Amino acid sequence: MPEISVDVHIGRSVAEVYDFLSDARNLELWFSGVDTVAESAEPAGPGVVHVYRFPGRHRDQLLQCVAYVPGEHLVFRGDRMWNPLGAQTPLYSFTLSPRRRGTLLRLTVQCRLAGALTLLAPVVAMAWRRDLPRDARRLGERLGAPHCHVIATPRRIRLPGPSFTPAAAPPARTAPVPPRPQVRPESRPQVHPEPHPEQHPEPRPASVPAAKDRATRPAA
Template identity: 75%
Template structure:
């Protein structure tokens, strides 16, 4: 649903501006959203419907006053208009605020689109952005204040998400708020060459180094003895001499 607002300062009192806007017959004099309004004897007020024609349409529609707060707020809503692409329902809102040197007027236009017309929402919004500044200047001329000051044009634009979705700018997350990195998967060691396929090879554990005994360490520190000076004693005692036995 495109929604566009524009603010304008008019050098007229709030009462003069509101009385002019509340008469729907004056809309065709300055507003581009209304082509013509039929004469009606009904006074301005909430619930009053006027016969009007939307620009580019050849059939009469109803323009109903749905909000009426004297001197503050005024809203007109048109009938739903159908075509081959879908439907459109316009709504025109006027909000007035007193100022020391005049009146601050905010004009808001809403277009409720249905069907394939939602795809044309950017085009509808672009047309209102072009026409609203011209409309409020014509309003100032009709009220006798040709030097009205347009404060912002347009003030706000809303589009349906399905019709137009701008690309989101990349956002960087500060390191303090960034989520913790997931743990890395532990890879299995590759099997050695010559290992049987299908068997998982486990890493060999290194042998533990046992503490050496003090005696062994001291033995290594002693000097190695040299060769024995004397003859090496026989490990087996010598055999006794056999005496011959006398013959019988």
Template identity: 85%
Template sequence: MPEISVDVHISRSVNEVYDFLADARNLELWFSGVASVAESAEPAGPGVAHVYRFPGRHRDQLLQCVAYVPGEHLVFRGDRMWNPLGAQTPFYSFTLSPRRRGTLLRLTVQCRLAGALMLLAPIVAMAWRRDLPRDARRLGERLGAPHCHVIAAPRRIRTPVPALAPAVIPAATPPPLAPSVPQVHPEPQPEPRPASVPAAKERASRPAA
């Protein structure tokens, strides 16, 4: 999900800047992420939805306020938009804090990408890096503060990195054991008997003299 932010100092009070941003109809006057917003009698506030068109799209979408803290924070979420490559859902966030001579405003754009569009995340981030400083200066002009100062270049780029499954290293398999062969001890063989010696012939008894 690419996320790009830029900080800008505007020499107007926090309330003036916030009231201008909270009226979604003013977005088309300065913000490159909104081409047009239909007229609506609904007051600004959480959950309020406006019909708008995203640049380059010919169908109406809904732009809903999903966060609303008066004088501090404001977030608009656009409808999920589909195309042959996937889908994207834009978020536009504005965070304000008072300063001695005006207001410090942080503009943040987030795009949730799905499908093959995730591969184009670096290009989407590059486009917002180019456009956000221009948008901040146009906002200052609309508020009567043409010399607003962009404090920091667009930063906080986040691009989705597909999570790689950890490689599974098979455990070393011990070599198969040779089947145990029972040792057969030969039975002791009797010692061979010596060849029998033929018995001495009995001497013939001599006759007595």
């Protein structure tokens, strides 16, 4: 839902500014969000419904006063308007506060979008950012205010976004441990164990006859 606000200082009393704003018929004189407003015998107040036309629309819509605090706050809400892309519901609010040399007025526009129109929310917000300061200056001219200037440009924009669940915080990263060097075992010379004398008797030299052979040899 785009929401745009602008602050303007008007060199008129709070009572004068509020009386002018509370009469919905005056909206078509300065406000770009209203094209025409039909005549109505109902006095200004909460719940009062007016017939109006939104700029660019050829059908009559209803504009209802949904908040009314004399000298402080005023809100008008328009009918939901349908088109092939979806629907939009405008909401116009005016907040007043006294100043030393006049009135500080905050103009706020909200557009509740539905359907594919939500994709055009940045375009809608851009259009109101362009038009709202002009409307504030035009209001000062209609009131004949000797001092009227915008003291704060549109400073707040709220755009629809997909709902999401915050992801869990990623685990803390630790420094990677370098791989341990592989140490190859040193090649050692193969040592063959010596045979045990009882298991493997050492053969005698052939030049030395055995005792048995010496005993049987005849004498010369």
